[in-house]
Amino acid sequence: PGNGYEAWLQYRRADRGTNDERFTEYHHIVASVQDEVMRSAVDELSDGLKGITGRSVSITEDAVSTPCILLGIFGASKAIDQAIDADTARAVKAEGFAIQTDSLTRNIAVGAATSAGLLYGVFHLLRIMGAGGAADRLSLVENPVNPLRMINQWDNMDGSVERGYAGKSIFFENNRITGNLERIKDYARLLASCGINAIAINNVNVHRVESRLLTEFLPEVAKLAEIFRSYAIKLFLSINYASPMELGGLPTADPVASDVREWWRLAASNVYAAVPDFGGFLVKADSEHRPGPFTYGRDHADGANMLAEALKPYGGIVIWRCFVYNCKQDWRDRTTDRARAAYDHFRQLDGSFMDNVILQIKNGPIDFQVREPVSPLLGAMPRTNQMIEFQITQEYTGQQRHVCYLVPQWKEILDFDTHLQGMGTPVKRIVDGTVHGNPYSGFAAVSNIGDDTNWTGHPLAQANLYGYGRLAWNPELSSEEIAGEWITLTYGNREPLYGIIQDMLMSSWEIYESYTAPLGVGFMVNPDHHYGPNVEGYEYSPWGTYHYADCHGIGVDRTTATGTGYTSQYAGPNREMYESPATCPDELLLFFHHVPYTHPLHSGKTVIQHIYDTHFEGAERAERLLAAWERVKEHMDEEAFRQVADRLAEQAEHAKEWRDRINTYFFRKSGIADERGRTIY
Numbered sequence: 028p029g030n031g032y033e034a035w036l037q038y039r040r041a042d043r044g045t046n047d048e049r050f051t052e053y054h055h056i057v058a059s060v061q062d063e064v065m066r067s068a069v070d071e072l073s074d075g076l077k078g079i080t081g082r083s084v085s086i087t088e089d090a091v092s093t094p095c096i097l098l099g100i101f102g103a104s105k106a107i108d109q110a111i112d113a114d115t116a117r118a119v120k121a122e123g124f125a126i127q128t129d130s131l132t133r134n135i136a137v138g139a140a141t142s143a144g145l146l147y148g149v150f151h152l153l154r155i156m157g158a159g160g161a162a163d164r165l166s167l168v169e170n171p172v173n174p175l176r177m178i179n180q181w182d183n184m185d186g187s188v189e190r191g192y193a194g195k196s197i198f199f200e201n202n203r204i205t206g207n208l209e210r211i212k213d214y215a216r217l218l219a220s221c222g223i224n225a226i227a228i229n230n231v232n233v234h235r236v237e238s239r240l241l242t243e244f245l246p247e248v249a250k251l252a253e254i255f256r257s258y259a260i261k262l263f264l265s266i267n268y269a270s271p272m273e274l275g276g277l278p279t280a281d282p283v284a285s286d287v288r289e290w291w292r293l294a295a296s297n298v299y300a301a302v303p304d305f306g307g308f309l310v311k312a313d314s315e316h317r318p319g320p321f322t323y324g325r326d327h328a329d330g331a332n333m334l335a336e337a338l339k340p341y342g343g344i345v346i347w348r349c350f351v352y353n354c355k356q357d358w359r360d361r362t363t364d365r366a367r368a369a370y371d372h373f374r375q376l377d378g379s380f381m382d383n384v385i386l387q388i389k390n391g392p393i394d395f396q397v398r399e400p401v402s403p404l405l406g407a408m409p410r411t412n413q414m415i416e417f418q419i420t421q422e423y424t425g426q427q428r429h430v431c432y433l434v435p436q437w438k439e440i441l442d443f444d445t446h447l448q449g450m451g452t453p454v455k456r457i458v459d460g461t462v463h464g465n466p467y468s469g470f471a472a473v474s475n476i477g478d479d480t481n482w483t484g485h486p487l488a489q490a491n492l493y494g495y496g497r498l499a500w501n502p503e504l505s506s507e508e509i510a511g512e513w514i515t516l517t518y519g520n521r522e523p524l525y526g527i528i529q530d531m532l533m534s535s536w537e538i539y540e541s542y543t544a545p546l547g548v549g550f551m552v553n554p555d556h557h558y559g560p561n562v563e564g565y566e567y568s569p570w571g572t573y574h575y576a577d578c579h580g581i582g583v584d585r586t587t588a589t590g591t592g593y594t595s596q597y598a599g600p601n602r603e604m605y606e607s608p609a610t611c612p613d614e615l616l617l618f619f620h621h622v623p624y625t626h627p628l629h630s631g632k633t634v635i636q637h638i639y640d641t642h643f644e645g646a647e648r649a650e651r652l653l654a655a656w657e658r659v660k661e662h663m664d665e666e667a668f669r670q671v672a673d674r675l676a677e678q679a680e681h682a683k684e685w686r687d688r689i690n691t692y693f694f695r696k697s698g699i700a701d702e703r704g705r706t707i708y
């Protein structure tokens with residue numbers, strides 16, 4: 028306890044809530060276990076109940092005493108069919124569940140159409156009980172909003188994790204798959220408990236060794252798949268597009284070459300022989316030096332469809348990433364705009380992808396910055412499956428040394444109205460598949476875990492993993508609600524602890540933005556590792572991530588009238604909103620416009636004064652986070668306290684470095700003094 032390993036699955040009795048004395052009477056589970064997922068559900072419920080009620084738990088196939096907790100599949104369990112009426116049962120979809128308390132017997136019935144649904148129902152019940160909810164008055168139905176709720180690991184087989192900030196890989200070491208399957212199982216539990224149903228276990232940058240996951244490592248891959256299977260999580264592999272050459276010794280990876288197609292058909296058949304319910308392939312092609320169909324003069328549909336055809340007979344899918352842009356741009360060239368790239372490459376291919384291909388699109392047009400507009404490609408291909416990609420790992424948001432609760436950022440993105448089918452076409456309705464009626468759709472996100480005992484390095488970063496899963500299940504949940512659940516399950520819900528931590532989480536993104544990324548400017552970071560301030564770190568680089576600050580002004584003109592034309596990728600009302608500085612929201616002004624430092628914002632401040640103010644305030648607020656945390660000290664475990672306190676101390680110091688570097692840079696460029704005469708160097 029206190030070291031963070033159990034994360035939000037500690038199963039302690041809630042500090043406050045509506046549980047009455049009779050709460051501990053729930054120590055009897057009735058279930059007849061049919062498969063491994065149900066086995067997990069029963070085990071989890073039994074462990075969970077034991078922890079929460081402090082009593083031992085019995086499991087039987089028939090009800091022998093009341094009150095008990097009944098688990099079962101509709102149509103297969105008499106007890107469940109009696110406890111949950113047919114109308115309610117009909118409202119439960121494949122992965123959903125119903126929970127119903129009988130007011131007389133106080134029996135709690137958890138019913139589902141599948142074992143996966145049952146597992147989610149059990150975790151939901153435990154969440155309610157763990158939060159002190161009234162378990163004896165339940166009547167609810169839940170169905171996941173998004174079909175795919177996926178995690179992408181960026182783990183390499185040498186044990187490193189690309190953009191990982193919490194130690195080494197839990198999956199691989201020394202170019203082999205781990206033997207520590209207990210840890211994998213605990214990860215599967217964490218993921219399933221917040222609704223995740225798919226995982227790609229290796230980095231999208233697939234190097235030599237990882238290519239062989241498809242071949243010689245298949246027996247070990249099968250072992251991992253077995254663990255995830257028992258938590259209803261499908262396993263995917265990231266593949267190397269040039270595998271037919273690297274592994275098969277073919278002279279080409281051209282998607283129309285018949286021996287290449289044959290190679291992939293055989294590869295797919297071998298994978299399915301080892302893992303019958305294998306999810307499919309995740310592909311990064313023609314992106315940041317990775318091989319792809321462009322080499323052969325083919326397009327991305329040719330590339331994706333070749334793989335889709337190989338997977339089709341087994342029900343597998345291809346998840347094809349749209350993070351395709353020129354990473355060898357000349358910084359002198361003002362006509363190339365990286366923000367345009369995904370849309371320019373893919374939009375024209377709408378309708379040419381097979382129906383088991385999904386395009387995975389990063390939430391913004393550049394790259395997981397603190398602040399970006401929504402990618403205009405989302406929803407712009409009505410005849411193509413799409414899913415959104417978020418980044419839980421905090422590459423550009425403080426690398427798990429700074430606290431940055433990302434759920435509010437994701438909510439803003441999901442709620443953004445694309446206007447693609449008139450008003451009321453938000454991103455969340457596109458990615459859940461309802462707007463265009465897609466067979467496949469959903470969420471993917473890059474994980475933030477490693478082999479650190481507490482999984483995420485910064486304990487508060489656990490809230491992002493938890494929150495991602497909860498949001499993928501139901502994007503209508505509020506950021507506060509999700510934070511509240513996580514705090515309660517992790518630290519308890521006594522005051523003032525609960526309120527203090529909730530305030531910290533809820534303000535953390537805004538605080539981080541305020542001292543690192545003013546008005547939509549990104550990439551003012553050190554090259555390569557991306558940690559810490561460096562205003563010109565990427566200004567004269569080939570990566571296409573510039574802010575063009577000079578002595579007069581700053582920002583990128585992406586307008587259609589005078590700039591790169593990026594604004595034209597948005598639907599009418601959004602295009603107009605972004606096209607004019609008069610209507611462009613302040614927080615994105617410099618993403619869309621190049622303006623003088625004296626340009627007045629909607630807030631009434633000038634651009635330069637905004638930069639100074641937010642940086643001074645941001646650093647102060649970062650310091651206050653540490654002070655706030657000091658106030659929870661007496662209410663929590665010492666080790667748990669210290670883990671966060673150490674990181675917050677580093678954040679407070681580092682925020683000052685950000686403040687001074689950025690303020691000094693812009694003061695020297697602009698020559699304009701701070702109105703309030705604060706120290707700038």
Ligand code: GCW
Nearest residue numbers: 181189190231232311350394
């Ligand atoms: O943001 C960039 C990262 C790369 C990453 C790439 C991608 C896996 O800096 O490390 O590579 O995005 O998403 O493919």
